Amino acid sequence: MSTGLIAWDTATPARAPLVETLHEWVTTVDHKRLGIMYVLYGLVLLMAGGVEATIMRIQLIRPLNHFVSPQVFNRMFTMHGTTMIFFVAMPMVFGFATYLVPLMIGARDMAFPRLNAFSFWMTAFGGLLLYSSFIGGDGLYGAGNAPDVGWFAYAPLTSRTFSVGHSTDFWTLSLLVSSVGSIGTAVNIIATVICMRCPGMTLGKMPLFAWLNIVMAGVAILAVSPLSAAQLMLMVDRYLGGHFFDTQAGGSAVMWMHFFWVFGHPEVYVLVIPAFAFASEIIPVFSRKAIFGYPVMVAATIGIGFISMSVWAHHMFTVGMPSNGNTFFVLSTMAIAVPTGIKIFNWLGTMWGGKIQFKTPMLFCVAFLFQFLIAGLTGVMLAVAPFNWQVSASYFVIAHFHYVIVGGILFNIFGAFYYWFPKVTGRMYDERLGQLHFWLFVIGFHVTFTLMHIPGILGMPRRIYTYEPGRGWDAWNLLVSIGAFIQALGILVFVGNLAWSYFRGKLAGSDPWDAWTLEWSISSPPPDYNFATIPEVRSRRPLWDLKHPEDPDWKYE
Amino acid sequence: MSSMSVSLPRPQPWVLPSRGVVGMCCLIAAESAIFTIFVIAYLFYIGKSVTGPQPENVLRVPIFFTVCLLSSSATIHIAVRQLHDGKERMFALWWLLTLILGALFLGGTALEWRRLIYDEGLTISTNLFGTTYYSLVGLHAFHVTVGLIALTSVAAFTALRLIKREHAGRLHVLSMYWHFVDAVWVVVFTVVYLIGR
Numbered sequence: 001m002s003t004g005l006i007a008w009d010t011a012t013p014a015r016a017p018l019v020e021t022l023h024e025w026v027t028t029v030d031h032k033r034l035g036i037m038y039v040l041y042g043l044v045l046l047m048a049g050g051v052e053a054t055i056m057r058i059q060l061i062r063p064l065n066h067f068v069s070p071q072v073f074n075r076m077f078t079m080h081g082t083t084m085i086f087f088v089a090m091p092m093v094f095g096f097a098t099y100l101v102p103l104m105i106g107a108r109d110m111a112f113p114r115l116n117a118f119s120f121w122m123t124a125f126g127g128l129l130l131y132s133s134f135i136g137g138d139g140l141y142g143a144g145n146a147p148d149v150g151w152f153a154y155a156p157l158t159s160r161t162f163s164v165g166h167s168t169d170f171w172t173l174s175l176l177v178s179s180v181g182s183i184g185t186a187v188n189i190i191a192t193v194i195c196m197r198c199p200g201m202t203l204g205k206m207p208l209f210a211w212l213n214i215v216m217a218g219v220a221i222l223a224v225s226p227l228s229a230a231q232l233m234l235m236v237d238r239y240l241g242g243h244f245f246d247t248q249a250g251g252s253a254v255m256w257m258h259f260f261w262v263f264g265h266p267e268v269y270v271l272v273i274p275a276f277a278f279a280s281e282i283i284p285v286f287s288r289k290a291i292f293g294y295p296v297m298v299a300a301t302i303g304i305g306f307i308s309m310s311v312w313a314h315h316m317f318t319v320g321m322p323s324n325g326n327t328f329f330v331l332s333t334m335a336i337a338v339p340t341g342i343k344i345f346n347w348l349g350t351m352w353g354g355k356i357q358f359k360t361p362m363l364f365c366v367a368f369l370f371q372f373l374i375a376g377l378t379g380v381m382l383a384v385a386p387f388n389w390q391v392s393a394s395y396f397v398i399a400h401f402h403y404v405i406v407g408g409i410l411f412n413i414f415g416a417f418y419y420w421f422p423k424v425t426g427r428m429y430d431e432r433l434g435q436l437h438f439w440l441f442v443i444g445f446h447v448t449f450t451l452m453h454i455p456g457i458l459g460m461p462r463r464i465y466t467y468e469p470g471r472g473w474d475a476w477n478l479l480v481s482i483g484a485f486i487q488a489l490g491i492l493v494f495v496g497n498l499a500w501s502y503f504r505g506k507l508a509g510s511d512p513w514d515a516w517t518l519e520w521s522i523s524s525p526p527p528d529y530n531f532a533t534i535p536e537v538r539s540r541r542p543l544w545d546l547k548h549p550e551d552p553d554w555k556y557e
Numbered sequence: 558m559s560s561m562s563v564s565l566p567r568p569q570p571w572v573l574p575s576r577g578v579v580g581m582c583c584l585i586a587a588e589s590a591i592f593t594i595f596v597i598a599y600l601f602y603i604g605k606s607v608t609g610p611q612p613e614n615v616l617r618v619p620i621f622f623t624v625c626l627l628s629s630s631a632t633i634h635i636a637v638r639q640l641h642d643g644k645e646r647m648f649a650l651w652w653l654l655t656l657i658l659g660a661l662f663l664g665g666t667a668l669e670w671r672r673l674i675y676d677e678g679l680t681i682s683t684n685l686f687g688t689t690y691y692s693l694v695g696l697h698a699f700h701v702t703v704g705l706i707a708l709t710s711v712a713a714f715t716a717l718r719l720i721k722r723e724h725a726g727r728l729h730v731l732s733m734y735w736h737f738v739d740a741v742w743v744v745v746f747t748v749v750y751l752i753g754r
Contacts, residue, residue, distance in 0.1 A: 111576040187583040195576035221583055225590035232591075233598065236692055241682030244598060244692075250605040250685045259594055 029113035034120045035099025042092035049083035052076045061481040063469040073465035074148035081151025086178055087127040092413050093274035094185045097213045103519035104207045106198025106535045111191035119184035126178030133170035147171035152260050155245035155253040176231040179224045186220035200537040207517045211298050212277035215305045223266035230259035261312035269308040275412035279365045282419050283347050285515045286362035287354030293346040300339035307336040317388040326385045333383035360434030364415035367442050371407030396456025402449045422512045426524040427505030433497040440490035447483030516541035577730040585737045592741055599689045603753050606684040615677040618750045622665030629658035630739040633732045641725040649715050656708045666698045697745050700738045
């Protein structure tokens, strides 16, 4: 029967008409297609956000530069931040989760396939709405198009008095719309992991990827919802004449800060926990060892999830909180370094004594370990309130969080791209181009963001559109900008590699890495129904058991 | 792998939680977070309005409508239980009663808002109290409205005799949402009418 099916498949190579293919993709509820669309969507907006970053770096390449006006510069940093967090990082981690979680737990789809499609399209249209502001943000006032209030949009900048026109409305509405999508996907991931696991896969036998994503989804539910609430309040203020953040009527601008950061800080963990998930799958496979300390890894992740909810006001040390408040947030912020440190030791323990293969995904994950460690160290420095008062809102902070988001999260996203590319497309990427991308990016990253700490220490504030010569910032800014161009080059190599390999890459087969989780047990790309028969697992590495029946994992777990 | 499992003792049946229940629990968690932010804002802004009217002068405790909403939690529970036991007529009656009680509550909110707007001159832009009051109570009323739409569509399906015993599980999920809306009212009531007045 199966041979008959294959013959039938190869006998109809004629492609469906374009309209039909498009219709299939637009109306699909298949988690694999939605996952691919999420990730491609993130890639497209990565380009947009990257162009905005490049414009900023060209403007800052030398003192008193006039590449863009101050107004345009404000729009660029606002759009860059909003795009990268909400419409690049979020769609990408959600895309990988939607694509991979059902495959890893042996399910045929997510728990709610239509909710999945709904969530994707909400996110997609949210981004479209944000970028429509370039056209429609002028309103009737001719008062500037794209949002220019910064990505955390502090009050009273967002009030009608200081933000005429519609740019802030575009900002707040697009975030509200995409938040609905994010909450939908988070609900879906939790329901999928809890309710759709294949027989034998108890919680303790799930791949760490599934564990980390369910924690991420839990944090997302509790973090994104407050953001939606805050956006609703902002809309009440802007459209209905409310006074939530109107200090002249008794409202409070600090309330907005709390509401934003009670979302904003857990959001970092919403993004970094999936990055941890990628590392937890890639590092064992390329070290040829099972993950070290599985239960501790799970416990540390849950610990991070909890503590991440109680650290938000370390973004607000300079606002002037009572000293009790400062002390609490200093201590909780330092406490979160403990479970994170446990994780780093676990990955090192996995690599220790392993037969390490430095393929492109592994290279990105190893770089992640170094860079995330340094990001964590500057994080602990910034957690110390008196130090924070000195460097808050300087380029030191910018360097710190780009170390987290680029050096930590984006590096692992690249690793995940290369690791699962053969599964998704059925073809291998080009290893030499992959390594070229890695080296370009790692050099560009360090030239930009390692050096960026220094002008921050020297007192260069964030969000200034230019600066005077002779403050000791000139050379650093030049180097930082050069690094940005090297990174942009790396991204071009990356996209070129993906496009070329999609059409011309070697056929990958179902299991090119000799890996152990269920997604590698089915063909590449996976069939529509994922698993012809629902698998049954007895250990955390079902494919190891299958390949080594003489020495299976379940004897030891 | 299958040949291996033959030699093993027969495994326990593989039962996982209902995805409807889990999904609804997650949605309730998300909604709770949204309400938490509005409640915190309400509490923080009590007494900070620089102009009147102040809550102690204009708010009246809506005891009757609160009783209506809270008892609708009991009636929807009984309704689902009746359907679960296969008593479809009794289910229809209790469901209709739930619908009426919910609609009464919403009507009560409407009347209260009418009085506040036309008689007391309090709108969402009048002062900080108006902003927080209409936002919090309005957010809750919005959730009641969504619940009523769901209840009404089930009632319509019942009238068409499309609701059968096997749908009890799904209606149980819907009833969880309704219980949540009622539970939130306990918080909103406490905050707005007991603490804030």
